Amino acid sequence: MIPSTNKRHTNDVPVAADGTVARETFGACRTGSLALAQRGQETAPDGKKTMKYYKAINPISKLPKNTLCFNETKNIDDSEMLKINYDADFRFDDIIKISVDKDPKIKEYKEFDFNLSNSGIQIVSEYFKDIIGDNDITFFEIETINYKTKRKYYVMKINKFYDCVDEAKSEIRYWTKENTNIKERVGKYENLMKFVIDDNKVGEAKIFRLKKYFPAIIIRDDLREKIIKNKITGIDFIDTWELK
Numbered sequence: 167m168i169p170s171t172n173k174r175h176t177n178d179v180p181v182a183a184d185g186t187v188a189r190e191t192f193g194a195c196r197t198g199s200l201a202l203a204q205r206g207q208e209t210a211p212d213g214k215k216t217m218k219y220y221k222a223i224n225p226i227s228k229l230p231k232n233t234l235c236f237n238e239t240k241n242i243d244d245s246e247m248l249k250i251n252y253d254a255d256f257r258f259d260d261i262i263k264i265s266v267d268k269d270p271k272i273k274e275y276k277e278f279d280f281n282l283s284n285s286g287i288q289i290v291s292e293y294f295k296d297i298i299g300d301n302d303i304t305f306f307e308i309e310t311i312n313y314k315t316k317r318k319y320y321v322m323k324i325n326k327f328y329d330c331v332d333e334a335k336s337e338i339r340y341w342t343k344e345n346t347n348i349k350e351r352v353g354k355y356e357n358l359m360k361f362v363i364d365d366n367k368v369g370e371a372k373i374f375r376l377k378k379y380f381p382a383i384i385i386r387d388d389l390r391e392k393i394i395k396n397k398i399t400g401i402d403f404i405d406t407w408e409l410k
Contacts, residue, residue, distance in 0.1 A: 220390050250287055275313070298373070302324070303325060327376070328371070
């Protein structure tokens, strides 16, 4: 385990040396790649097979320049909206109105099933919603106010949060009193360079977030295979142990 020595922040939001945390916090459309994954199925010392988990990613570098990019919400403050990523009790009763980035040079945008907005919320298509099923997820319908999309979209709220990182086997930078003035962050993860999921702590959950590092979306292998089989677009998976 690696204690944090990083002290660069923007409005007290962490900016890792490689920019990883900033990209995950503010969104991938403008700032780069999001996320990584958990190592594949392995055999434990006692011979027991452990489940594979992956961290979902938006493969921004692979997407075309005319990718539809969701911007800011209009009928709910962005800072309030971000609670959807870490507050299990978040609720919003109205249709969420959101703008999209528009470039006068682009006449038609390419739409994908799995998207990260510039404000840091996960937006998915109705097709993704139908394929993924319930799985302890709440979907909030959205309306784009300055562009008519071909698909119907939803903000995705993952309801399961687990403290399940095997810290003894992972490479972690922690928030400390020295690198944040927000006391609720102390002891949580500033960044996960490489990490392992303890599947004994997640039960049968197929998709969830980490309690100590909410930007990460973790997906179990059988759900990942379903996503790949049904050709969900805009999503990819990378082994967390390859994370730099």
